[in-house]
Amino acid sequence: MKLFTALAVTALLGSSAAFAQTTATAPTNAAPTTSVTPANGAPTAAACKKQAQDKKVAAADKKQFMKDCKAGKSTG
DSSP states (O other), X not given: OHHHHHHHHHHHHHHHHHHHTOOOOOOTTOOOXXXXXXXXXXXXXXXXXXXXXXXXXXXXXXXXXXXXXXTTOXXX
């Protein structure tokens, strides 16, 4: 009887841990949680970095490009 009780408790604890590890999925019509542009209208650092990669900005010019991009200046 003790063996049955021990197995039942183990099964219950094991299954509850499996349920606790599942993650909820976001609704498909929800707006993205991260914004590309903050309230001031300038792109975020991540958006500027992607633009620099897409435009293949040279390493020497990348610092100035990032500075101008984050300030909201036209990057051409």
